[in-house]
Amino acid sequence: QVQLVQSGAEVKKPGASVKVSCKASGYTFTNNYMHWVRQAPGQGLEWMGRINPHNGDTKYAQKFQGRVTMTRDTSISTAYMEVSRLRSDDTAVYYCASEVDYYGLDVWGQGTTVTVS
Amino acid sequence: SDLSQPPSLSVSPGQTASITCSGHKLENKYTCWYQQKPGQTPVLVIYQNNKRPSGIPERISGSNSGNTATLTISGTQAMDEADYYCQAWDSSTVIFGGGTKLTVL
Numbered sequence: 299q300v301q302l303v304q305s306g307a308e309v310k311k312p313g314a315s316v317k318v319s320c321k322a323s324g325y326t327f328t329n330n331y332m333h334w335v336r337q338a339p340g341q342g343l344e345w346m347g348r349i350n351p352h353n354g355d356t357k358y359a360q361k362f363q364g365r366v367t368m369t370r371d372t373s374i375s376t377a378y379m380e381v382s383r384l385r386s387d388d389t390a391v392y393y394c395a396s397e398v399d400y401y402g403l404d405v406w407g408q409g410t411t412v413t414v415s
Numbered sequence: 416s417d418l419s420q421p422p423s424l425s426v427s428p429g430q431t432a433s434i435t436c437s438g439h440k441l442e443n444k445y446t447c448w449y450q451q452k453p454g455q456t457p458v459l460v461i462y463q464n465n466k467r468p469s470g471i472p473e474r475i476s477g478s479n480s481g482n483t484a485t486l487t488i489s490g491t492q493a494m495d496e497a498d499y500y501c502q503a504w505d506s507s508t509v510i511f512g513g514g515t516k517l518t519v520l
Binding site: 333335342343344345348357359393395399400401402403404406407408409 | 445447449451456457458459461462463466468469498500502507508509510511512513514
């Protein structure tokens, strides 16, 4: 079945970096954009950006430009999202999500909790 | 551009819940809606303004006109209690509304 499986929870100190992975299965990884969305505790959804796994092209939300890097490894159908210069307000659940069957984010990873403290 | 949603909405079981999402020239953009229950990942319930993914009940519907998209839940049930987020595309970026907490009293 179509599935996105993310890496485990992370605890980081302010100023450090974190890299979250998202492994796709059950569909052709290079056919669909991979998006990254975060949700701070008790807050709403915030789009961070997306990568085209086919050619590596990226589009970042203006807020995250210069601090977030999205990459992929097509050989293992895995997307990565790295946040540098972490701050306490980066504490959140980070999701990868893709448009697989519909024009919307219809497949989501289970989420990765990143705590900056 | 921003998408504005009411922070909360309360309905009685069996009533119709209408959640709005306002944004500049929103009718020119495709909108989606997501349902998120506590501790769970978001679920796509409406895409392209008014289409339902497989498995989403017919009592959930969407519309988009002018500057406002609307998610309508007919015959609201206790299981519909959740946070709902609208989402649109704007110049190749994705924008989310702030979310609406639907309470079924």
